Amino acid sequence: DLQNFLNLVVAIQSIWLYVHACLCNSMKNRKPQNFPPGPTCYPFLGNIFSLDATQLHLQLTKMSDNYGNIFSLRLGGTDCVVINTYTKVKEALVDQADTFSGRPPNEVFKKINKCQGISANNGYSWKQQRRFILSTLKNFGVGKRNLECSIKEEFNFLYQTIMNTEGKPFDAHYLINNAVSNIICSLVFGKRFEYTDKRFLNMLNLMSKGLKLQGSLWTQLYNSFPNLMELFPGPHKDMVSYFKQLCNFLNEEIKNHRAEWNPSSPRDFIDCYLSEIEKVCRKNDPEAGFHEQGLCDVLLDLFVAGTETTSTTLLWSFIYMMKYPEIQEKVQAEIDRVIGSLRQPCMADRPNMPYTDAVIHEIQRMANILPLNLPRFTSKNTTLGGYFIPKGTQIIPNLTSVLFDETQWKSPHSFNPQNFLNLQGEFVKPNAFLPFSAGKRACPGESLARMELFLFFTSFFQVFTLSPPVGTKTSLEYEFGITLSPKPFKMTARPRGQSSSQCEGVSASQ
Template sequence: MVLGNILSSLASVQWTDVGTVLLMFFIFLLISYHLRNRKPRNYPPGPTPLPFIGNVFNLDAKQPHIHLTKMSAQYGNIFSLRLGSLNTVVVNTYSLVKKALIDHANIFTGRPTNDVLKRIIKCQGVTFNNGYSWKQQRRFTLSTLKYFGVGKRSLEVIIMEEYKFLHQTIMETNGLPFDPHYFINNAVSNIICNMVFGRRFEYTDQRFLNMLSLMSKALKLQTSVWIQLYSVFPYVMDLLPGPHKDLFSCFHQVCAFIKEEVDKHYADWDPSSPRDFIDCYLTEIQKRKDDLEAGFHEEGLQYAVLDLFVAGTETTSTTLLWAFVYMMKYPEIQEKVQEEIDKVVGRSRRPNIDDRPSMPYTDAVIHEVQRMGNVVPLSVPRMTNEDTILESYYIPKGTQIIPNLTSVLFDQTKWKSPYSFDPQNFLNDQSKFEKPEAFIPFSAAPKNFPPGPWSLPIIGDLHHIEHNKIHLQVAKFAEKYGDILSIRFLGPRIVMLNGYKRVKEVYLQQGDNLADRPVLPMIYDIAEDKGLIGASGYKWKHQRRFALSTLRNFGLGKKSLEPSIHLECCFLNETISNENGRPFNPQILLNNAVSNVICVLVFGNRFEYSDNDFQNLLKNINEAVYLDGSIWAQLYNMFPWLMRQLPGPHKKSFALWQNVIDFAREKVNAHRVDYDPSNPRDYIDCFLAEMEKLEDDTAAGFDVENLCICALDLFVAGTETTSTTLYWGLLYMIKYPEIQAKVQEEIDCVVGGSRQPSLSDRDNMPYTNAVIHEIQRSGNIVPLNLPRATVEDTLIGKYSIPKGTAVIGSLTSVLFDESEWETPHSFNPGHFLDAEGKFRKRVAFLPFSLGKRVCPGEQLARMELFLFFSSLLQCFTFSSPAGVEPSMDYKLGTTRCPQPYKLCALSR
């Protein structure tokens, strides 16, 4: 009926212009698409595909296995997708995967083809071949590799020899930190090289290392959405730049490397004495020259070797890399493996294959690494050779099948502890090795994710959120979903932690696994992966260690810094005094005073309050910090490619930050003119000296650009949080004049009026100290904390959190936790006083966060808050302008800041 109406409409159209023709042509394409891709009756359910591109954008290209596992909860363990031009059925759980791949093996032996594979390997070789050619290529490959030792003791000698080189190379690092990636890749690939090329390659062979690097890069690019789009629009994508071009270039260069090796073999090839796989293949080319369908020719040889390299290098080396990570993560398991090795093998010889039955724990650990390592989470796609029935669903011939091995290796009905790294999964009650039937290696993924509110497509949970109250609404979500929940703002889901006990437990117990920062496009486009705040991994550890040690040398957390703060207090008090009791907004003055303390440490000098350029810089920082927490920043993080082309506040944010970076760069350049390594004046001088020391360690990030961003981070972090806290502090003092009067009474009693307050007074001023802490608690200037990212797949509570997931511990839920604070929603200095009026610390007081990413400037902030606050209240009494009631309203950007207000300062 619908189709008939469309055709009737077409017949009545007046063909008067090109637009009408194009419209009709597009309608024709839609009808053709609909007719060609109608689902047969009883086809597996699944999300509705878009015309032409299918469900490409329904999947997370970076973690498709996790996305598909979640979809099985909605559509069942057998569901359908349309990926580009391919009808696809995803099969989940051990029983169904076994039924498809083992019970119906002959039906599911085909490989799907697409334009990407046609472009790269022309559907030749072993892995993505089909039919008669695939059978001949596979038979020849297996028999040839067996001839050269695969599955035999003769190969053990080659592996032992390669181990010598690997062992020697690791020993040469002398216990220093190193990335084992290329060592392992080279060692593992040399095993297959011996069989394929007849020789190994040195670990210093740049030509070979480049080939391995290209192969790794190509395998990563294969999962991108660009490759899916190429499969849909190959003719269009051939005309466009993008990662797909890099993919083709990588494989082209790898194939060129293989061709060079094949050409070398041609030069001295002796059919009567084959040295390796290539020699045997050349002989087979001669034998099969009349059997063209078998695919034995030089091009087929290149692609067969490529398949062997990918299969023989990437999976094993990646599994070993995971093994190293797990052994570092679980040193107690590493020790038990070593204990078994020492007992069975000793130190006088190397382990051999015969030892394996006597080493059940080691064998179990290796298998658990394979299970948890998840190196090929979705398996290589299959294709049905004929129409078939799987369970109750009809699956036509030519359908792409994706076995979700993730669902197998984490099947809760098959594993003792599916979501934990537990070698007991492969040990029986007698501690003997036992291989479960559900062990299909090279896959794993968590199934359960923290619950959260219902999300809309694209916008996520924005319809639930009032931006200025997001920290409060997260607390309400926690009442419904628990203290571990997930929400989504346009992009991937974020895990939220709520309450003091949960935040403390996760941040302290899993500190190492929450040491990264998520990559946010807006932050990356401003500072890339540089600096102290946004960096992760090796670079972050080096930069943080250096910054802390350097700032300590210049007085951070020590009495030697106190004179600098005292001097700034004098300038601040003098400037406020010049207002002569008139109403004024103290924000910029506080910003200037606080920033001058960090300026002395980082730049070696302070700035006058009358310096208009510096005042504008501080205003730019305030505005940029606010904009970075706006909805425009969220949109940019979700659609960076689109937002880069559109006008809006995000453009202003980039311009503001660029001004601040340029300021830092000017300071760095000025330092380089008269820099003396033997007499460092400040952080910049010390960084320049470290650049010279670590010039060969580029991964540590000691370069000029990173120095500019690190200086920016210290400058902004050392200014914004403390000055905003003081801004809240003065607002609370005019809101609660009786508290202000008690603070002044204590200052007068302990310090008097003839000298400035000092840090040594703090222990004798419990009420003032309690008020400052209560300002920090109630001010709540970083209500949601900065996001962290999981370094690896992990368990938080009972939930499985994938690697790279953003995790935020809500500091609002900690600082206002009703189980920890007597009157959490009131401004009450009594929270920090005991029954005798003495200051008491509270475990739930975490304004600087905690764990590996705790604020590095915490000690400086504590010093500044006490000295500035007590000095201000020693010299002035603050009040609202006549007839104005203090407002506790705030604006929420990156920080929670009071709405601009004015006050009057009367000298005491």
């Protein structure tokens, strides 16, 4: 009858439209000759739903067994190339640094900060912002003794707060986040925040939740189909809201600084940036990106990067020391021998503490907190490992494959400080140790992070012994996001073989 005929016509038209759309999609996304191989992908979606968002770093490392150390994926309509192993990652990020130093277009960052700041920025503006950040932070003490004193002073506050737990199990997450964040806050805002400051604790919570969502399937779907995803509620909108609230917090700090700003006497990074805005304005150089919105974008990058990576590494250090108490004892023995109990550790102690230095580096390697790095973008046509990679290709440098490369490490898959020690017990750093990435996009805060890790770690284990709560076992389970963070855990911190008053004497010393 007529109705059946109309239904048949509609079905035929639908099939024709689908086939036509698939053909158009195939033509549009046709891979160039000699492009890296990869798994079969679905029309429009690519490989998005073939990937495990809970352990993507392990899946991509495993996929190299089938497709080689350089292979391709399609995420929505975007072709990506995944690079595995130290040799290939170095060849891309270091040997071809100029070609692989771009950041790909990112719809999430466009929504948050229009891809400004330094993490998602490109070109002239990125170079000018990075140059200013490095020089200004250096002027305010990064890598110098006065910042070392600030870290030791912050540990004093941390020590007193932990002592208040009276040996009872506690969750160190936001306590450590706050302590580490106070170091970058002292440089950027010229002040620290109390561990009981609810407004600041809320900002740290928003940051942690936002970073977890950044590595989720929702974020990839938003980056691939932004217009479509705008029509639906979901975690992708929560994530944007979290970072918008962080920006509101930062803009309030900028407003307060502007009201009290004295160009002749800069107090911190914000004051220096305000002066740079005036300087660039006189030069009529708007492309450099120095304006108040640019300041907020840079502060967001500094606040997030200066807090999350180091605090997450310290949390992993607590887990590994509880998991391997015999290694914790060896660290404490070296601390006792080199430093003693009458003064706090200092950076000058590090060359004399090869075992502790090796343990810290092994924690960084095993923690693998930036498992897939941040994506890169090719600025021109190039070849890598014999494959052709066209300009504008998104690159995923798989740092997991580097930090666990079986050709580079003595014990790649187990926690072993010997990975960083030679036969004489001297500290040696293998070339494949790249937790801060490499090339022109290497972390600008690496020297600050290294100082914080050494001083917080040695100060902590000088005065405390860590153990899991009675009746529990230490877990190495993680939550996958932009960073690889440990699942929530509790720990017990017991003062080391001395009375509380003696501990306080150590903590209060220089």
